[in-house]
Amino acid sequence: MGEALIRGFLRSKVSSPGRICVSVRDVERQDALERIGIGSIFGDATDGGSKEVAQFSSVILLCTKPQAMTEVLQSLAPHVTSEHLVISVAAGITLQTLESALGEGVRVVRVMPNTPALVQCGASAYALGKNVTARDADIVDLLLSSVGFCIAVEEKQLDAVTGLSGSGPAYVYLMIEAMADGGVMAGLPRETALALAAKTVAGAAQMVFGDDGGSNSSSALGMVHPGVLKDRVASPAGTTIAGLAELESSGVRGAFIRAVSRAAQRAKEIGS
Ligand SMILES: NC(=O)C1=CN([C@@H]2O[C@H](COP(=O)(O)OP(=O)(O)OC[C@H]3O[C@@H](n4cnc5c(N)ncnc54)[C@H](OP(=O)(O)O)[C@@H]3O)[C@@H](O)[C@H]2O)C=CC1
Numbered sequence: 001m002g003e004a005l006i007r008g009f010l011r012s013k014v015s016s017p018g019r020i021c022v023s024v025r026d027v028e029r030q031d032a033l034e035r036i037g038i039g040s041i042f043g044d045a046t047d048g049g050s051k052e053v054a055q056f057s058s059v060i061l062l063c064t065k066p067q068a069m070t071e072v073l074q075s076l077a078p079h080v081t082s083e084h085l086v087i088s089v090a091a092g093i094t095l096q097t098l099e100s101a102l103g104e105g106v107r108v109v110r111v112m113p114n115t116p117a118l119v120q121c122g123a124s125a126y127a128l129g130k131n132v133t134a135r136d137a138d139i140v141d142l143l144l145s146s147v148g149f150c151i152a153v154e155e156k157q158l159d160a161v162t163g164l165s166g167s168g169p170a171y172v173y174l175m176i177e178a179m180a181d182g183g184v185m186a187g188l189p190r191e192t193a194l195a196l197a198a199k200t201v202a203g204a205a206q207m208v209f210g211d212d213g214g215s216n217s218s219s220a221l222g223m224v225h226p227g228v229l230k231d232r233v234a235s236p237a238g239t240t241i242a243g244l245a246e247l248e249s250s251g252v253r254g255a256f257i258r259a260v261s262r263a264a265q266r267a268k269e270i271g272s
Pocket residue numbers: 001002023024025026029043044045046049063064065066068072089090091112113114115166167
């Protein structure tokens with residue numbers, strides 16, 4: 001996720017390689033970051049990396065797995081001051097956990113992004129910690145909206161966001177794969193089926209935001225109800241209603257609801 005955000009920030013030009021400094025321990029990932037021009041790459045956060053990052057950065061993004069967060073926070077705490085803005089993308093890890101690990105007065109924001117940030121089509125939500133300033137909120141908004149849509153939410157909603165848009169790209173990939181399988185079963189070559197499935201999902205999603213595809217601003221969404229769009233595709237006694245009836249009798253609608261809800265519950269479990 002960290003690499004997707006870095007690459008997204010570079011593509012959007014909200015930042016530049018010379019302004020980004022990374023602590024990363026995996027050698028292959030270090031090489032990948034070097035190849036995109038990141039100048040300051042330090043090793044393991046728990047072995048000096050956190051200190052170096054805190055020394056050279058004012059905005060620090062924490063992108064390790066939630067399970068690694070305790071030791072990363074411990075390594076960062078002695079070096080972080082009220083001059084830093086710390087942004088965590090870790091599923092489930094609460095603002096209270098972050099603030100109490102990093103120390104009183106530290107400015108912390110909790111974000112749930114998703115990997116399409118890499119191609120400027122991310123969907124992120126964020127909750128502000130108790131010490132952040134209005135300028136911090138502007139910085140977070142600027143960074144996240146440079147890589148897609150972003151919206152401020154109450155912290156208690158972030159586990160639901162995690163189950164929906166954080167994990168959501170994986171549900172959609174599963175759906176694209178399955179739709180392509182259906183196309184192959186009906187006689188299409190694999191590549192044609194995959195391209196048609198992926199383009200159909202991208203185009204259909206864009207239609208929900210109206211004719212112009214919408215903007216990254218949460219105040220200008222103007223969405224069209226997906227039920228209305230669905231009804232426009234389904235001709236009486238036609239192909240679509242036959243396909244939809246199969247999906248409904250397979251319980252797909254309920255399966256998506258349960259998937260989002262179970263993933264949100266898992267985020268809560270991780271945090272506790
Ligand atoms: N993947 C996604 O779609 C999303 C993920 N997130 C959140 O992003 C975070 C990362 O997830 P994800 O990208 O999937 O996980 P990854 O395992 O791919 O990335 C985590 C990275 O952190 C590195 N790391 C771990 N410990 C240290 C350390 N001490 N010092 C330096 N680097 C370290 C890991 O290195 P190594 O490989 O050596 O272990 C790895 O490169 C999680 O908290 C997750 O909840 C949020 C939204 C979406």
